[in-house]
Amino acid sequence: MAETGVILKDIRKSFGNVDVIHGVNLAIKEGSFVVFVGPSGCGKSTLLRMIAGLEEVSDGEIEINGRDVTDLDPSERGIAMVFQSYALYPHMSVRENLAFGLKMARTGREEIEARVNSAASILKIDHLLDRRPGQLSGGQRQRVAIGRAIVRKPDVFLFDEPLSNLDAELRVSMRVEIARLHRELGNTMIYVTHDQTEAMTLADNIVVLRNGRIEQQGSPREVYENPANTFVAGFIGSPRMNLLDAKWIGNDHIELAGGKIASPLMAQRLQDGEKITFGIRPENLAVVENSGEAIPAKVDFAEYLGGTQYLYCQLDDGQPLVAEYRAGAPIEAGRRIGLSCAAADHRIFEASGARIR
Amino acid sequence: MSNKSMNDPLHPRPSRLASLAPQDEGEGARRSNTLEGEGQLRLSSPHGEVRNGAKRNEASNHEGAWLRFKRAKTLRKNFAYHGAGLAIALFFLAPLAVTLLASFRHGTEARQPAIPPWPTNGFSLDSYRSLDSFGAGVWQHTVNSLAVSLATVVLTVAVSLLAGYGFSRYRFPLKNVLFVLVIATLMIPFQSILTPLFIILAKLGLNNSLVGLTLVYVTLQLPFSVFMMRNAFDAVPKEIEEAARIDGARDLMLLVRVLLPLVLPGVATVAIFAFLNAWNEFLAALVLLSSNEKYTLPVLMMAVRAGRLGAINWGAVQAGVAVMTIPCLIVFLALQRYYMRGLMAGAVK
DSSP, X not given: OOOOSEEEEEEEEEETXXXXXXXXXXXXXXXXXXXXXXXXXXXXXXXXXXXXXXXXXXXXXXXXXXXXXXXXXGGGTTEEEEOTTOOOOTTSOHHHHHHHHHHHTTOOHHHHHHHHHXXXXXXXXXXXXXXXXXXXXXXXXXXXXXHHHHTTOOSEEEEESTTTTSOHHHHHHHHHHHHHHHXXXXXXXXXXXXXXXHHHHHOSEEEEEETTEEEEEEOHHHHHHSOSBHHHHHHSSSSOOEEEEEEEEETTEEXXXXXXXXXXXXXXXXXXXXXXXXXXXXXXXXXXXXXXXSEEEEEEEEEEOSSOEEEEEEETTSOEEEEEEOSXXXXXXXXXXXXXXXXXXXXXXXXXXXXXX | OHHHHHTOTTOOOHHHHHHHGGGSHHHHHHHHHHHXXXXXXXXXXXXXXXXXXXXXXXOOHHHHHHHHHHHHHHHHHHHHHHHHHHHHHHXXXXXXXXXXXXXXXXXXXXXXXOSSSSOSSOOOOHXXXXXXXXXXXXXXXXXXXXXXXXHHHHHHHHHHHHHHHHHHHOOOTTHXXXXXHHHHGGGSOGGGGHHHHHHHHHHTTOTTOHHHHHHHHHXXXXXXXXXXXXXXXXXXXXXXXXXXXXXXXXHHHIIIIIIHHHTHHHHHHHHHHHXXXXXXXXXXXXXXXXXXXXOOHHHHHHHHHHOBTTBOOHHHHXXXXXXXXXXXXXXXXHHHHHHHHHHHHHHHO
16 A cells, blocks of 8 residues: 555445445545546535545545545545635634644644744735634635645645635636645645636546546546547537537448548447447637538527637538637628538547547 | 715715715714805815815805705704604613612602602612512522523523534434424423423422422423524534534534534523523422522512512512512623524524
8 A cells, every 4th residue: 555645446425325426436646636527416526525534435445645544534534625615614713714723633832823824825815814704805715715724734635616606807816826836735636626627727637527427537638639438528628529410331431411521430340320429629620611521511600709709500410510710700690611620630439428439 | 984985986976975974973063064154065075185176166055055955854864763762762761760760769658659760768778678578588589590590591501502403413313303393392381281390390309499490491491492503503504514524623622612603692592591581480480499498589579579468568579670680681781792693593594
């Protein structure tokens, strides 16, 4: 057991008869920043709370830095947690909030003083130490909540959607702050969010969860560019990847909405005429003249976003599709265009959803 | 406040500013006077900075008149508001004041109707002396009452705090059934269980004892208190408790250091109710206690009120009422700040 970091071994959780986590295996390297992401109800928060010790583990084992912590009290696991609702103690000043955990651990007075001051200066909340949480703004409260985690000098930081209560602007600056904190402290951090921008920007490693199972795990680039299945492909990226019903017609060709696309693929597994899902990201579609090679589409409406436009189109068989269009000239609704894409950007999935590589 | 409204960029109109000004008692009133004297719109902020430009200084008389009208209206409104408040306060305070003053009248004077309500022949403690001649002496009965009431408060708070926490946070079988059962006992008139209570206490050897009486009071007080405390704990976000658990606070430490300060309004409410009910309770005290020196104040008061040989010593009655009121006032005034918040917390959740 010389391995460090956090290791989850076949973790299961059920509330009564309802299974919410179905055997999660995960190894998190020490010092890495891991983001659990998934739709609501996918079990990401439950998983985090089990690591924290706030939720009992129905089956399986949790190891932190080589120590089995499955049955340990939250305070003995070497973790600290930042909650979505901050969960500061409203009757204590900021200083007391920061010091509370240390006091409970019977840390010496000077040590507490030193740690509180250093955490306060890292987070730039020195001037707020004598205030009550009620007198702070949302961003300041979140800093205090993070400060309360820092003073404990934990092996692992756990963040449970820490930014979802903040307004958009503050969220961006706190995101940068958390990234900076990770760089400075170098601890393992596990972060739960449903916001994929946060996931993409913060993570070394993204874990995509659905219905209590890990769908894919990898670096943001891997997850974005090489999704393991249609769920991950559709979940990561905004606007989402176009997933179109198509048919494999053999000879390296795909039939899509009546047209043919060449897609060189080593797909021995596929039968001719088998149904597949053809995935293509909006930014990989180029608007071209309607010619033989291009996919013909009709523009339903165009969204102008300044630097770029999103064209909401319809294929000939009625399937919707989004294309990103960066050139200047506006494209009015109702126009027929052609779309082309490089074969390297094609993502082909089986009808069941699994990726064909 | 005035300063803030004066600098409010959203309302730069002088008329608006002037209408706000009189709300500030001292400064505002003075400012209004100078305004009237000069008859022009020359408003200055408390820092002496001239807020209004030349144009405003040449405002029409019409606007000046409107201003005066506005100001008079505000003054009238304030006067009516405070007048009504004073009148209502007077109605509530008068009986207490009359009782307190009347209790200091001389022995013979005390038998006369209380007009005027204050002592006319100088203050005297006659009434208190004659009150002391009833039963085992007023001190003895006051101490009995205080002992029973304070013990009831302490026990009620301790039990309902733990029970409320349990009902709010723990999951156990039949939790809701149990809670409903506890609440349902509120529907039973306590007079109807007085006889069984008497028998139980007798079997326990606790009849004619203040300990027995305290236990009865705590029992009667608990359903409401448990309900109140559960609501108070329900209102505390779960995350705070979880954060405290991660910080290493467990069980009693968690309850005392983190949760107790957050449910203090509920505790204050429970304490006030427990104290007042125990302090004022008469029937159970009369039935369950049998020896003279054990009686609590309400029982003493009944004896005083009944008089001797048909002659009622009204002075002693007034003195007794004064003695009984004061602790209630002290408790309520000391805890009312939390009490109000407690009632509201219970109302919303």
